[in-house]
Amino acid sequence: MTDTMKREIEAQGVLLAQIQQDLARSADAVDPAKGRVFVGGCGDSAYAPRALSGVFEALGLSFAARSSMELAAFTTFRPDDTVILSSISGGTKRTVEAAETVRRAGGRVIAVTCNADSALAEVANQTIPLPYRPISRKTPHTLDYSVTLLALVELARSFAGQAQEATRPLIARLPELITATREAACPVVQGYDPDGKIFILGVGPDLGTAEYGAAKFQEAGGLLAIAAETENFVHGANFMLEAGDTVIALGGSAAGHRRAQQVVEALGYVEINRHLFPEDPGTAGDWLTAFRTVFEQTFVLQHACLGVSTRLSLRLEEPRAGRHGGLVHQSMQQRMMAG
CATH class of the missing domain: 3.40.50.10490 (Glucose-6-phosphate isomerase like protein; domain 1)
Structure with a gap:
């Protein structure tokens, strides 16, 4: 019932080491930022840049963490702005809208996603592909989050002029x-x-x-x-x-x-x-x-x-982990995310 989540947690130690070099190369292929830099997304992709704000600061970078909604509706962009948007699927509606808002203002969008053919990647100027396939998207997200953390830090490392090998020992x-x-x-x-x-x-x-x-x-x-x-x-x-x-x-x-x-x-x-x-x-x-x-x-x-x-013997891969009203809650979530 919780085996998949356990497997994902353990996989982080192996997978991140396997993909670090590819992520570092992709990050170094991104053009350096010229103006302000915003970093954001929805859910975990909004929490990750906030959690990394101390890393960004220690690298001497001014990366402003914002949610996709804040970026799409409550931020005024300038043409020299760079906005880094993360979405595992690349199809999160509000994140795609944020990217479109940035592009209309003349700013640059960098997409971080598993899906290079996604709506987010299509709007973005440049894309950092996450070189792995998620184990599950039904259990509380663990592996997806740590991969996003590493991708964002590799991009920050590159912007700060640090070597590709810098994160490898950690x-x-x-x-x-x-x-x-x-x-x-x-x-x-x-x-x-x-x-x-x-x-x-x-x-x-x-x-x-x-x-x-x-x-x-x-x-x-x-x-x-x-x-x-x-x-x-x-x-x-x-x-x-x-x-x-x-x-x-x-x-x-x-x-x-x-x-x-x-x-x-x-x-x-x-x-x-x-x-x-x-x-x-x-x-x-x-x-x-x-x-x-x-x-x-x-x-x-x-x-x-x-x-x-x-x-608690929760069935994590079922809607609401098998608790009462799971299908109703899942349906409500799908309607809200589509709005």
């Missing part, structure tokens, strides 16, 4: 990182109360990862998971907490870790399944260190989602 260590984060997720799974809510907190880049993590639990049968900015959480959302809830606070930066630790410690007066990850953020490093942190946090949330789904 990617080679992903299998051991996946194993280590599986162990780190165990206390989260063991302490999870099926009657409780899940809160995932983060600030800065960590908020993008928190949003991704909450989305995985939501995709896993509609489990009640909420992502929130760590500081804003204590200004009202904290009143939703009840005994049995789970709180995962992400602290990938010094400032984010300090605040996350304060929040987690303050929650000790209620019987809450509370966790801080990582326990020690270490010292500030370069862009590769920031990228490793994104992978660490991503993997621990993937394992937590898989572990909880296994505990």
Whole structure:
């Protein structure tokens, strides 16, 4: 029932190493940006650039993360703008509309997609093809997300003038990182109360990862998971907490870790399944260190989602994971996405 998701998580360590060189070459074939750079998409493709904002900054790049809706309807473009849009299928309607909006304004679109013949690729000026075939598009997305992360970082690396081999040592260590984060997720799974809510907190880049993590639990049968900015959480959302809830606070930066630790410690007066990850953020490093942190946090949330789904015996490949009203919810989603 959860075997496919488990297989996808494990495949990340192997597949990313296999495709890194191809992605690096494709990224280096893209023309450098001249003006502003926006990065976005829908769902995971919107969370990924937010999660990578610390990597972009460490590379000295000003990449603005936006959702496809923000780009399509709430952004004024200039002719020298470059917009990087991600979509595994290349057919996400709002993302295609964002690309069309950019092109009408005279800007440049770079598509990141598995489908070089897709509507998104057709509108784009240049395309970075993702050189793999998704294992499944029905379970909470794991492999697709990590491939998108790598593709965006390879493009940023290229724009910053770094060598094609720069990410290779980190990617080679992903299998051991996946194993280590599986162990780190165990206390989260063991302490999870099926009657409780899940809160995932983060600030800065960590908020993008928190949003991704909450989305995985939501995709896993509609489990009640909420992502929130760590500081804003204590200004009202904290009143939703009840005994049995789970709180995962992400602290990938010094400032984010300090605040996350304060929040987690303050929650000790209620019987809450509370966790801080990582326990020690270490010292500030370069862009590769920031990228490793994104992978660490991503993997621990993937394992937590898989572990909880296994505990609940969820049928992840069925609509709403086999829970009541799955087909109705699937139909509603299809109508909303077509609008």
